[in-house]
Amino acid sequence: MSSPGSDETRNEPGEAPMWHPAREWLEDDEGDEDEDDLDYTVPSTTMETEDDWEEDDAGDERMGLGISDGETRVLGLVISARTKRLIENTFITRKPPYHHRQYPIRTDTRRSRRECGSWGRRAPANFKLYIRDFASDLLPVPAAQLFELLASSGLQHILRSNGWSTNIVGDDGDDESDDEFDAPFTRRARPRRTGGAEHFPKVPSDKGTELMGGGQFGTNPYFVDRLKKRKGVFATNLMWRELGIDSYGLRRRAGQSLSQQLIPGSVADKIIHYDSRSYSGQFSDDGNFFFACAQDFKVRMYDTSNPYEWKYYKTVDYPFGQWTITDATLSPDNRFLVYSSIRSQAYLATTDPEDDSDPSVLDFSLPPGQRQRRSLGSSHFGIWSLRFSGDGREVVAGTSENSVVVYDIETKQPVLNLQYRHQDHVNAVCYGDTSSPHLLYSGSDDTTLRVWDRRSMADGREAGAFMGHTEGLTYVDSKGDGRYIISNGKDQTMKLWDLRKMMTTADFDRIDPSDYTTGFDYRFEPYPDEYYEPHKHDCSVVTFRGHRVLKTLIRCHFSPPGSTNSRYVYTGSEDGKVYVYNMDATLAGTIDVGSATMNSRPREPDVFASAYEMSGEMLWRTCVRDASWHPNAPVLAATSWNGWGLSSGTCTVHSWNNGAKDDEGDPPIGKSYDDKLRYVPEFNHYREHAPPPRRRPLRSRPVRRRFIDEDETW
Template identity: 40%
Template sequence: MGYGMSRLEDEYYEPEGQDTDGSSSVQVNDDFSKLHNDIFHMTRMRSGLSESIYKSIGTNRGIISMAKLLSGREVDCSGKGMFSSGDRAFVRGRYVPMNGPEFLDMMDSRAYVSQFSADGTLFVAGFQGSRIRIYDVDRGWIVHKDIHARSLRWTISDVSLSPDQRYLVYSSLAPIIHIVNVGNAARESYANVTDIHDGLDFSQHEDVQYAFGIFSVKFSSDGRELVAGSNDESIYVYDLHANKLTLRLPAHTSDVNTVAFADESGHLIYSGSDDTLCKVWDRRCLSTGQAAGVLTGHLHGITHIDSRGDGRSFISNGKDQAIKLWDIRKMMSNADSCADGAPSWDYRYSRYPKHHKQLKHPHDQSLATYRGHSVLRTLIRCYFSPAYSTGQKYIYTGSYDSNVYIYDVVSGSQVAKLNGHQMAIRDCSWHPIEPALVSSSWDGRVAKWTSARDEEAYDVD
């Protein structure tokens, strides 16, 4: 096991360096650094100390000790008797989960999905061998529920917990998504024997007359709907209260590998596809069947999207071995967009061609590009770190090279490289409150990483 850590740069970005050969790099569009830097600015604001802290303890920017930070809280410099959200994120955000791994579970099949619940009390892991385990985090990671998936095709491709944490849905390469209640039911969950285990048929739409598989599924923030992306080039929306499919969008020209709601309103949906495009869909104006806008920049297919939750920005992981940061205010209309990727290459069978690493999309609209990890053979996922504890100042991702990579959003520097698995890490999840990260791997192991930072002083940028 091991880990690496680089300094947190004070600049907005570093010069582009090597990528999949061992070091990380970030590439930032020139026009963004001059005109559209509010996302970087807000990241700093949400993860940095407030001016009131400096004033209350009588120090300038530079080295500041934890004792001084605590004294600033004691004199109530925020006026609320506690740290401000930015102060809290600054303190907690310095405790990056790098110490480990501590292996929590071991299965005899590949792990494909990892997910903490919104409050961090539950953790879900999905395995290729028809098993989904829900762990009780606060009770020593005991298995709260052991779900035996049914009608499984190939593997569990995605899971999603409802906002109230009462239900879980899971998908595979089939047109049926299953829903299971999480609650205080029997620990072993079998299909309609000891528990609720219902199938939701996504092929019931009048335009669908064939079988397809679902790669991605998400609950809406109110728990009333599901949005899904499939290998029939479409996006689906299912109304759980009405118990029926309400929308099918022929969204892309290839597999839709990932979908996400932009924010809590549920009006905007992001999608990413093997056609290399990210699209934004506004459900309030779908009469034309067209996306609200398109974002180009990836050279190969998109494997995952994670929304920042502000209805404006998101990140995507791509088979071009890169994570990209996007602002939908830069998107183009369908008429103006063009999918102009790199030469054909199949990520399932070979390493990324070295000569492709130097290629750049001629119409790249992304704000920044982060490199260093490896995206091969499976739809590897990426995320923003939690808003509560870090101010979303980091991006983290699994990797085919069996590591977890953590990047600084603003500088692009590689903050940590978590090494402990023996095979590809498709998914990982950062605890929403505590400095802990859990990864699941094709080696069948579920591993936990905790903070390794215990210094007395911190360099304030």
């Protein structure tokens, strides 16, 4: 290990150098020195006994670090007095998300080490914090890169607890992440809860089982078949459906239960590749149309009137967008598409492939009643979510200004702006009833789901609210009946809500939603089971668990009534799968998009520049952000971040095939296509000759863990 005060590089005996992302930074910054840069030096010697802690102090002196007993060093950095005071006042409030201590606290005496080593106590003034997974060399790292490293290494709580922003911004200073828009995270991280598996909701859910038997979410087998333990097979149900035209009773139930058993399989019919990450994709209400949004600010449209043989339709783009296209919505008559970016203007484009006219601008930042300005000016906020009303006349949007805006398409002006109720970004909005534009839902990072009734909003307040998520909401979807709604949350749960059980405004105003959240950053941090704790005021009907809502704003949906008999709810997941749940919270099936697309395109030279994560190896990774079930056929389209290091995107088409691994039909299944559905020979050739896939490591970075004896007291 080298130091600022020595000209030599010394390593402890038996110590092996370890990789760290900072090495890549140094390749670009080598030779550049700045007076404000911090010296990065971390000892990586594994300490097994208390004597090792004391011997390491002497090692510091031998290496000539020149650090006095009164100075504090964090990550091997000699820090300023102000930063030292900030760290000394920091409460270490939670256990790391692993069985062994990842961040041991080091002190100068055995007594003080035992006293302050317990998580949740204040560290003494002379404590030193070491991280075990860093390189042993002395590496000069600029301050900006160091804080970026901290924000991506699971140490955001150190920064956030002292008011530092953990926003990672591009080199040009203008790029934002997909869920942050000029809003650095400044609230203090709250102590981690001590929940666990014993606090999880019961599975199967009693309320969910009751709903499944009520007929609103699919049909159950006939009770005689259940009593006599007779199991219906596909051929039997098919025969009853063919013979049961205009039938009643048992035959009708058999016909209804036929479609709800057809869950699409993991084998992909088609793999549509995009050169940037894909953010959302949805079928139209009639199933004849599909659109996919990507980070290259383009929306691709496809003709899916034959759900098994798609045709390329048209592409529209968002000029001067920021970071990505966040959402898009299709009018009920399939004639118009509205799409947004992290800006306050959305675009309205026609779906007619013969119409090459420029899209119209919809400025959501205008005050209600004011017409479009000639000059758009600067963007005031970002739009996260968009939805067309059932009559196609209005579009509702959720924004980074903590507001819900309703825009009239005909007059081209906002008609409603709901502000000052949500305390954080509104990530998702939807209409509650497909036949009426009056009922609105909005889900926010403040952990609440608000209900708005436009017929009674003289005071600008919501009609009620739902509470139960302990972290922010990423998406909401309505069943369309004005009663049931589901939401996905960063607490790794999906919840079903009943409008009749919402919390009144009077009760809700007495509760502070921020008291039940921890400031967990789902973009970089994991969410272990011990973090979960049930909400004190949970008014949800059913809670679904098993999927992972990490990295991005992952979406969830009700299954359609035509192809599934409204039997399921389903969601994407960070682990590369689509999870399909029964209404009683049991898992009906999974669609493994990651396995279906593994090594489906070669690694390109610039993959490191577009990779989402810093890791030692660019492995094939899949994160399913959105999924859409065809309304009339057992076909599901999954839109994903997919590729080497999550650097590209795919839209995969999955259909029900009764578990068959091969298909004798034409064209062959599992082949790769470009964004215009043109066959890509080099992609398919690479996959046929690619080496066996490597298993993803449990951690994205190598870590030396210090194993602790059970008898040792911390």
